[in-house]
Amino acid sequence: MLDETPLFFENSGQKLFGVIHKPDNLNINKAIVFCHAFAEEKLWSHRVYVSLARSLVKLGYLVMRFDYRGYGDSEGDFSSCSITSYKSDIQCAVEYLRNEYSGLTEIGLFGHRLGASIAVNIKDEININGPIILWDPITDGDRYMQEFLRSHLSTQLAIYNEIRETRDQLVEKLEQGEMINVEGYDLSIQQFESITNFNLINITSTLSSKCLIVQTGRNEKPKKDIKLLSDSLGAELLVVKEEPFWREIKQFYFEAKNMNSVTLEWISENYG
Amino acid sequence: MTDSVSAIRFENKDGNMLFGILEKPDKAIDRSIGVLLLSPGIKMRVAPHQLYNKMSKKLTSLGFTVFRFDFYGLGDSEGIVDEKLLADLYGSIQIGRYVDDTKCAIDWLSSQCYLEKFILAGLCGGAVTGLLEARTDDRVIGLLGLGIPVILDGSNVDSSKYLTTGQMDRLHQGYINRLFSIKSWLRLLSFQSDFKVIFKILKSKLYKQNESKTEKVKNAPVDNTNPFFAEAMFDCMDRQCKVLYIFSGSDRLAWEYEEKFEKIYQERLNGYGNIYKSVTIDEANHILTMPKWQNEMLDLSEQWLNLHFNTIPSVNNDEVA
Structure with missing residues (x-):
């Protein structure tokens, strides 16, 4: 039986839900905190996270997965979320681990899509010294939000057989202080702007720990923005084939086999 | 969230540890009935856009104990799902893949929370699982299904x-x-x-x-209708298990239900009076993304729950775990 414990911890008076995956070893000295993706991408990729966590445990890592406020089983409303609240929640999860497991000498971060972007953005603020693993990081928040709004248009088409509100009109609504509902999520101007203004293209940070970026693609060619990010971080960049499991596809994605495999191999080589 | 919310782990009959969230109402309004929110496909115990969290909040405010949990191989639970395609996973759910897990959850709630009566609720695959479990479990007194599929999915189905x-x-x-x-x-x-x-x-x-x-x-009889569906429905209603099915106006499942079940059995269904009810929310999509659709679903559910399960509030609840 796996050693996995569900728990609640607090940030700013609100409870956050998390799961600790414990390895067999008696002296646990290394851990990785998982930072999840945005909105429904988080749910579609949930089992992939669980599978990666279970694989990392076999390498001796303690893994902590948790839900940001406004997500999963944590308290809070999605409409109140922002990049700031996501960062604060990650910081809180890392602090929780440091307090609960005093033997930890190495803490790393793993993130997927927007979770990866936030992880790399916060690493210096919380003194991350373990591996930083970024799967398909979002480098351009503006473009990402435009894509998110596009799914609102798809819903309109499906329901009304026509587009009743364009993306510009939706943004206008947001600017007027109205909430807009995308895929069941109430998006506020606060969250929309915080992600729109968030980009990793010009990041200049140098890392105190090693970083791996895994990009999915049909061929081995890295995307320009990911290559730029990788260069500026001094990270290793690997491109693997994988279906876009963070949205609805035909396959049931129990695990991202190729991403898992290169990640575990890289960790073993660099932190073994 | 208060102390009335707790994270739970319990074993299914194959020894897999399943994860769940238990939410209890205030003792003053406790109706001593458990509602299990059964996971819809792979969207685990929170459901799309946290729909189940919203339902839990409403249900606990009405005095029900709510339990949302992950079936084996999904969410945070242990176990393996071998199916490579979602359609095959959905097909296996529609013929009862998670009925045993549901029974284990009811057993757990009975022994740990001293509840004897249950309502099984769920969206899509969760609703079918509830129906198939309720067929043979007298402890289940109500079914609240959202967008229940009457057909069988599968990669081999055109x-x-x-x-x-x-x-x-x-x-x-x-x-x-x-x-x-x-x-x-x-x-x-x-x-x-x-x-x-x-x-x-x-x-x-x-x-x-x-x-x-x-x-x-x-009169082509060969179609993709779930062969267990009608039998299970009538078995449940014959033992007075109350049924409310809510459909979404823009969802193919609503038309399928109407054409492949309700129209065919209309006369027989009429004989069940208020034991059976089905309603459709205009324009809504399958996962009820818009707040107005969610609110309508919650209002319909509340009316139905008050009509059938308006039990006297229990105050003697000290033994509840």
Whole structure:
């Protein structure tokens, strides 16, 4: 039986839900905190996270997965979320681990899509010294939000057989202080702007720990923005084939086999 | 969230540890009835856009103990799902893959929370699982299903073959609207469109009269309807288990339910009086994304719960774990 414990911890008076995956070893000295993706991408990729966590445990890592406020089983409303609240929640999860497991000498971060972007953005603020693993990081928040709004248009088409509100009109609504509902999520101007203004293209940070970026693609060619990010971080960049499991596809994605495999191999080589 | 919310782990009959969240009402309004929110496919115990969290909040405020948990191989629970395609996973759920897990959850709630009566609620696959479990479990006194599928999914199923009239009408209107769209023509000419579906719709419109005559003559019995569905429904209702099914107006499952079950058994269903009710929320989509649809669903659920399960609040609840 796996050693996995569900728990609640607090940030700013609100409870956050998390799961600790414990390895067999008696002296646990290394851990990785998982930072999840945005909105429904988080749910579609949930089992992939669980599978990666279970694989990392076999390498001796303690893994902590948790839900940001406004997500999963944590308290809070999605409409109140922002990049700031996501960062604060990650910081809180890392602090929780440091307090609960005093033997930890190495803490790393793993993130997927927007979770990866936030992880790399916060690493210096919380003194991350373990591996930083970024799967398909979002480098351009503006473009990402435009894509998110596009799914609102798809819903309109499906329901009304026509587009009743364009993306510009939706943004206008947001600017007027109205909430807009995308895929069941109430998006506020606060969250929309915080992600729109968030980009990793010009990041200049140098890392105190090693970083791996895994990009999915049909061929081995890295995307320009990911290559730029990788260069500026001094990270290793690997491109693997994988279906876009963070949205609805035909396959049931129990695990991202190729991403898992290169990640575990890289960790073993660099932190073994 | 208060202390009345707790994270739970319990074992299923194969020894897999399942994860769940238990939410209890205030003792003063406790109706001593447990509601299990059964996971819809792979969206685990929170459901799309946290729909189940919203339902839990409402249900606990009405005095119900709510338990949401992950079936084996999904969410945070242990276990393996071997199916490679979602359609196959959904198909296996529709014939009862998670009935045993549901029974284990009811057993756990009975022994740990001293509850004896249960309502099984869920969206899509969760609703079917509830129905199949309720068929043989007398502890289940109500079924609250959202967008329950009456058909069987599977990678070997050609969905275009089983389009209902409602689906065809809607798709037909959609194609007409797109006649003047360059993008749609590009999609068609680049072979990205589903030609099987387009052909079927055009054929049905061109030969509507003849086809209906042919269908009457042939009375083709072979279709993709879940063979367990009707039997399970009537078994449940025969033992007075109350049923509320809520459908979404823009969801193919609503048309499928109407054409493949409700119309066929209309007379028999009428005999059950208020034991059975089905309603459709106009325009809503399958996962009820818009708040107004969610609110309508919650209001309908509340009315139904108050009609059938308005038990006297229990104050003697000290033994509850």
